[in-house]
Amino acid sequence: MPTPNDITGLLARVALGDRQAFDLLYQKTSAKLFGVSLRLLKDRTEAEDVLQEVYIKVWQRADRFNQSDASPMSWLIAITRNHAIDRIRARKTVTADIEEIAELADKAPTPEANVIAGSDRRKINECLEQLEKVKSSAVRGAYMEGYSYQELSDRYKIPLNTVRTWLRRSLAKLKECLSE
Amino acid sequence: MSDKANIGPGMGTEGNEDDALAAEYVLGVLDQAERSTLALRVKTDTAFARLVTDWEARLSDLDEAYEAQTPPASVKVALDRRLFDQPQLENHNSLWASLTFWRLISVGAVLGLMALVLISLWTINQPVGQTLVASLSAVNRTEQFVALYETDTQTLRISTISGDKPTDKDFELWIISGDNSPKSLGLVGGVGDKALRVTTSLQSKFVAGVTLAVSLEPEGGSTTGLPTGPVIAVGIVKNI
Numbered sequence: 149m150p151t152p153n154d155i156t157g158l159l160a161r162v163a164l165g166d167r168q169a170f171d172l173l174y175q176k177t178s179a180k181l182f183g184v185s186l187r188l189l190k191d192r193t194e195a196e197d198v199l200q201e202v203y204i205k206v207w208q209r210a211d212r213f214n215q216s217d218a219s220p221m222s223w224l225i226a227i228t229r230n231h232a233i234d235r236i237r238a239r240k241t242v243t244a245d246i247e248e249i250a251e252l253a254d255k256a257p258t259p260e261a262n263v264i265a266g267s268d269r270r271k272i273n274e275c276l277e278q279l280e281k282v283k284s285s286a287v288r289g290a291y292m293e294g295y296s297y298q299e300l301s302d303r304y305k306i307p308l309n310t311v312r313t314w315l316r317r318s319l320a321k322l323k324e325c326l327s328e
Numbered sequence: 329m330s331d332k333a334n335i336g337p338g339m340g341t342e343g344n345e346d347d348a349l350a351a352e353y354v355l356g357v358l359d360q361a362e363r364s365t366l367a368l369r370v371k372t373d374t375a376f377a378r379l380v381t382d383w384e385a386r387l388s389d390l391d392e393a394y395e396a397q398t399p400p401a402s403v404k405v406a407l408d409r410r411l412f413d414q415p416q417l418e419n420h421n422s423l424w425a426s427l428t429f430w431r432l433i434s435v436g437a438v439l440g441l442m443a444l445v446l447i448s449l450w451t452i453n454q455p456v457g458q459t460l461v462a463s464l465s466a467v468n469r470t471e472q473f474v475a476l477y478e479t480d481t482q483t484l485r486i487s488t489i490s491g492d493k494p495t496d497k498d499f500e501l502w503i504i505s506g507d508n509s510p511k512s513l514g515l516v517g518g519v520g521d522k523a524l525r526v527t528t529s530l531q532s533k534f535v536a537g538v539t540l541a542v543s544l545e546p547e548g549g550s551t552t553g554l555p556t557g558p559v560i561a562v563g564i565v566k567n568i
Contacts, residue, residue, distance in 0.1 A: 164541070165537065180394065182399040183397040187394055196403050200406060294356050319348065
């Protein structure tokens, strides 16, 4: 993975309309962003569309990324997640396959992956582990797979409002734990 | 930063509805209607946008778990076509060396002829009475400017929408065309509109697609001919 400094520099050049920098940025970041888009949408055509939309936005709005405290990769992934989730929500029918959700929701990263990913990542995993298992997998499922409250409610057979209440509490706990 | 203390975890979930909404928005669990309402708030409500950014940072440590997947090459081809294959003359020093120009010609006799007329007008610096506009800003900066360029008077008017100039500094406006180094257009800022006379050599650079940027410089402007301070606002020039 390219270093944040590379990407920040490229974004700055892209903001100034530098096409070479744009090509390089695409080369360095598109695989990760396509991975994000595909994981959320689970449909190659849609994931490709979203990837295009994301880079169009990046070309037009790279000036919005300056020395904010976000890492450039997080910024790009946040844009990708937003586009992908908007597209999922815009689908006419909710096609939540319960078995598929159950299978994917348990895909917590292996301990080895955590070690590789470094201390921050360990921290969020530690904090998630302090939640009840069902709640941490709901947070992960929503973030990684784009599940809506409706899908989580179907999945756990809990009324939507109840899911919302306990997910909000879980997020507040997560925030507290991360700030320690 | 002081308001950040108020949304701390000690407040509990009921204590800050906005923080909970920002978390839900970033997590992605809300339905379409709620998402579009909040997307609008992100654009218009700085405090709320800040909460969203904080949650993005907080949850971004989960991003490692997304596995990279190389997209098919066709995506980049389609993307380039969507972004750069439009018949507009931008980011090129020499029209004759410009691929866009030749593509334009080949689009068809009518378009080609129109382009030729326009180009000949530009080349001999005759007014074509176009108005170009750019809105300049940057995330996490309060400064905002709007620039308006009239090709027939070669006058650039720039208004400061927001942002106070520090007393011992100046705001300097730059035009950046293609891979060329920035060229100074003069000092800006202060109250109300400011009109800048654009020098002959820079007039031809004012086309849709070039970038304008404002940097923070020592009083009197940069002495090196290039920006020396941070860029505080950027915008792309558009036709109106």
